[in-house]
Amino acid sequence: MSDNKGVRRVNEDLARERANCSFDVREITFLLDGGENNTITRKKIEDFTLTDELLSDKVPDECLSPKEKYENAVRKSCLFGKLVKDKLLEFGGLETFGPNSFVLRRIADAFFKEISPLLLHLGMFVPTILGQCTAEQQSEWLPRALSMQVIGTYAQTELGHGTFIRGLETTATYDPETEEFVLHSPTLSSFKWWAGGLGKTVNHCIVVAQLHTKGQCHGTHPFIVQIRDLETHQPLPGIKVGEIGPKLGFNTADNGFLGFDKYRIPRMNMMMKNAQILKDGTYVKLDRHGKMTYGTMVFIRVMVVNEVAFNLAKAATIAVRYSAVRRQSEKKPGEPEPQILDYVTQQHKLFICIATAHALQLTSDWLWRTFSGVVTDIKHGKTDSLPEFHALSSCLKAISTSDAALLIEQCRHSCGGHGYMMSSNLPLIYSFVTATRTYEGDYTVLLLQTARFLIKAWEQAEAGKPLTPTVSYLTKYFKDGRVPWDSTSEGIVNAAYGVAAGKISACVKSIRNRVKTGLSYEDAWDLTTVQLVAAAEAHCRAVICDVYRSEAVRLTEKSSPNVRAVMRQLTTLYLHYWALERIGDLLRYSAVSEEDVVALQQKYEELLALIRPDAVGLVDAFDIRDEILNSTLGAYDGRVYERLMEEALKSPLNAEPVNRSFHMYLKPLMQGKL
Ligand SMILES: CCCCCCCCCCCCCCCCCCCCCCCC(=O)SCCNC(=O)CCNC(=O)[C@H](O)C(C)(C)COP(=O)(O)OP(=O)(O)OC[C@H]1O[C@@H](n2cnc3c(N)ncnc32)[C@H](O)[C@@H]1OP(=O)(O)O
Numbered sequence: 307m308s309d310n311k312g313v314r315r316v317n318e319d320l321a322r323e324r325a326n327c328s329f330d331v332r333e334i335t336f337l338l339d340g341g342e343n344n345t346i347t348r349k350k351i352e353d354f355t356l357t358d359e360l361l362s363d364k365v366p367d368e369c370l371s372p373k374e375k376y377e378n379a380v381r382k383s384c385l386f387g388k389l390v391k392d393k394l395l396e397f398g399g400l401e402t403f404g405p406n407s408f409v410l411r412r413i414a415d416a417f418f419k420e421i422s423p424l425l426l427h428l429g430m431f432v433p434t435i436l437g438q439c440t441a442e443q444q445s446e447w448l449p450r451a452l453s454m455q456v457i458g459t460y461a462q463t464e465l466g467h468g469t470f471i472r473g474l475e476t477t478a479t480y481d482p483e484t485e486e487f488v489l490h491s492p493t494l495s496s497f498k499w500w501a502g503g504l505g506k507t508v509n510h511c512i513v514v515a516q517l518h519t520k521g522q523c524h525g526t527h528p529f530i531v532q533i534r535d536l537e538t539h540q541p542l543p544g545i546k547v548g549e550i551g552p553k554l555g556f557n558t559a560d561n562g563f564l565g566f567d568k569y570r571i572p573r574m575n576m577m578m579k580n581a582q583i584l585k586d587g588t589y590v591k592l593d594r595h596g597k598m599t600y601g602t603m604v605f606i607r608v609m610v611v612n613e614v615a616f617n618l619a620k621a622a623t624i625a626v627r628y629s630a631v632r633r634q635s636e637k638k639p640g641e642p643e644p645q646i647l648d649y650v651t652q653q654h655k656l657f658i659c660i661a662t663a664h665a666l667q668l669t670s671d672w673l674w675r676t677f678s679g680v681v682t683d684i685k686h687g688k689t690d691s692l693p694e695f696h697a698l699s700s701c702l703k704a705i706s707t708s709d710a711a712l713l714i715e716q717c718r719h720s721c722g723g724h725g726y727m728m729s730s731n732l733p734l735i736y737s738f739v740t741a742t743r744t745y746e747g748d749y750t751v752l753l754l755q756t757a758r759f760l761i762k763a764w765e766q767a768e769a770g771k772p773l774t775p776t777v778s779y780l781t782k783y784f785k786d787g788r789v790p791w792d793s794t795s796e797g798i799v800n801a802a803y804g805v806a807a808g809k810i811s812a813c814v815k816s817i818r819n820r821v822k823t824g825l826s827y828e829d830a831w832d833l834t835t836v837q838l839v840a841a842a843e844a845h846c847r848a849v850i851c852d853v854y855r856s857e858a859v860r861l862t863e864k865s866s867p868n869v870r871a872v873m874r875q876l877t878t879l880y881l882h883y884w885a886l887e888r889i890g891d892l893l894r895y896s897a898v899s900e901e902d903v904v905a906l907q908q909k910y911e912e913l914l915a916l917i918r919p920d921a922v923g924l925v926d927a928f929d930i931r932d933e934i935l936n937s938t939l940g941a942y943d944g945r946v947y948e949r950l951m952e953e954a955l956k957s958p959l960n961a962e963p964v965n966r967s968f969h970m971y972l973k974p975l976m977q978g979k980l
């Protein structure tokens with residue numbers, strides 16, 4: 307596929323797709339990056355970080371042993387970290403969790419096919435210092451953490467408890483004699499389990515433990531704990547630490563276990579922004595809201611929406627480019643084999659992935675702005691917006707991770723057998739994203755948190771009290787009766803809110819009816835949880851539909867007509883897809899008719915046809931470099947078969963024509979000598 311000057315040519319089908327695209331791809335890239343300047347900065351950072359020296363792996367990562375994989379990930383983390391530290395100042399530095407840190411997080415995928423053992427240090431250890439320490443404590447820990455003298459992680463989950471934080475068993479008992487806390491793991495189930503980087507990499511750790519002082523337990527609080535010697539890296543006396551073993555993914559993250567045997571830490575290692583222990587052991591609570599120590603989890607839930615939007619964009623890019631290159635079967639006898647992207651069923655599998663990546667990216671940007679507002683409020687001592695934000699971030703985390711994981715798997719299905727190859731990168735993208743559905747709050751558990759808020763909001767609506775913005779629709783749909791049907795985008799969003807309101811109303815009735823039979827509120831709630839999860843899902847879906855539609859309109863106000871048209875086609879496709887997926891709910895809670903359903907289906911199929919010529923342009927607009935995509939099927943030039951063969955030849959099994967197992971086992975078996 308090289309021309310006579312050695313320049314690699316692009317696959318002809320892909321080249322033709324790009325020539326036929328109706329819009330300027332860069333325009334959509336700028337929209338998704340949040341402006342042209344951001345794109346320019348991102349590209350500069352990519353150019354200086356994505357160097358051959360760092361990226362070249364002679365043997366594919368997946369062919370290495372677990373130990374070699376981990377060591378390679380540590381090597382690259384250190385080289386990448388140094389490069390970033392040395393050069394990033396040229397681009398305005400890594401302001402703490404500013405736009406450059408999002409860019410770096412994405413670029414990191416080029417270095418770590420799975421995950422960096424240092425991700426938890428930057429992703430959770432540093433943010434927890436920022437969120438949970440006093441200014442004095444920050445000035446002690448932050449410079450050491452940012453210069454990587456202190457490398458840390460976040461150890462909350464235990465063998466016995468992850469979801470139910472109040473059930474954690476690790477104790478931190480204050481000893482006023484020595485002004486120290488004594489950390490202890492009283493049972494096997496109290497061992498910390500899961501923290502990324504804990505197994506082998508970190509020397510410090512944020513430990514969430516039950517605080518005891520003056521004979522009283524004050525619940526869980528975070529502590530900074532040194533666990534390894536800074537010189538020798540040996541675990542310190544009183545610490546039992548190790549790695550938890552192979553997992554579905556995250557295999558370079560050295561997730562670890564940790565136990566304490568009456569291990570002492572100074573009083574000031576308690577993170578004291580929200581609560582303090584005075585020298586004499588007096589407990590002082592500063593958190594009027596009560597859940598401020600859960601702040602890091604809320605932050606990560608916000609970040610995760612962005613993570614999964616990007617990973618879905620990667621999977622969609624791989625699957626759409628491959629579908630433009632791959633030809634299979636015949637539509638009519640004797641005709642040439644079509645590109646598989648020309649099958650309507652393939653378009654149905656893939657275009658929703660592009661639209662969802664957009665929907666989640668725009669929702670994530672909106673959520674980040676909302677979060678920044680909440681953080682500013684909290685700095686001014688206002689916590690009123692926290693319950694609504696907790697409900698919102700919980701459901702968006704749950705739904706975005708669940709949707710992304712399902713759709714990434716759909717991208718893999720759409721690539722047939724080759725999608726199953728590790729070298730396609732789809733299995734690793736999936737294994738990374740499917741974990742997001744569990745960590746930082748399990749899907750069901752988080753939707754039930756949102757449901758709690760929705761039921762309270764319903765009761766407020768009933769009492770004629772004002773409602774916060776994301777639930778204000780409940781006032782409108784409070785009265786029973788079906789929501790009028792209107793097939794415009796706005797109409798579909800309204801219907802989605804109507805469905806959510808109908809489901810919340812049904813939950814309220816169900817709980818009340820059960821209480822009337824003599825059940826306790828808790829039992830009535832428990833029996834209604836299947837409906838409550840569905841109601842929270844419907845609420846979240848309505849929010850995503852609403853935000854996606856309105857943000858896409860706002861962002862494309864000044865766009866060229868063709869970009870505006872294709873962006874509108876995508877939002878309309880998303881709305882129609884979900885209307886059809888939830889048609890049973892619409893029939894129950896809205897005035898949609900049989901003819902309307904037929905029209906919805908017809909319009910959906912028309913949209914697939916309209917988007918088809920722009921599909922490759924749309925994934926090109928994600929502008930994900932080959933190094934980051936890491937995929938034989940999805941590279942920009944479409945050299946799919948060549949890359950598959952090149953990668954296969956790197957397999958260690960191909961290093962010798964005959965494997966020794968032939969002589970050891972097969973030959974004796976063949977000769978009846980085994
Ligand atoms: C060099 C190389 C590196 C390259 C990178 C370079 C770039 C770096 C940039 C960094 C970018 C970072 C990106 C990050 C990407 C992500 C990667 C992360 C990797 C893995 C991380 C995984 C970490 C973890 O999983 S940590 C553990 C998380 N655990 C959980 O989430 C547990 C879930 N459980 C809970 O949240 C709670 O226990 C809960 C809510 C289920 C119940 O709590 P509790 O029992 O205490 O409360 P209730 O009694 O039920 O409710 C009481 C009341 O409180 C309200 N409430 C609950 N939670 C909150 C909250 N968080 N905020 C506000 N309010 C809350 C609740 O609603 C109730 O209110 P009522 O009014 O009473 O109803």
Ligand SMILES: Cc1cc2nc3c(=O)[nH]c(=O)nc-3n(C[C@H](O)[C@H](O)[C@H](O)COP(=O)(O)OP(=O)(O)OC[C@H]3O[C@@H](n4cnc5c(N)ncnc54)[C@H](O)[C@@H]3O)c2cc1C
Binds near residue numbers: 461556750
């Ligand atoms: C890859 C990965 C990385 C992780 N990294 C970290 C880390 O760095 N630090 C850390 O502290 N933790 C980490 N974790 C742990 C993670 O946060 C927990 O696994 C997660 O919060 C789920 O808790 P659990 O494992 O206790 O699940 P469980 O709560 O035991 O859930 C099991 C099942 O029970 C259901 N269930 C539980 N409670 C309820 C309820 N109240 N109502 C209805 N259903 C319920 C759940 O829906 C689920 O189906 C990580 C986990 C993974 C997978």
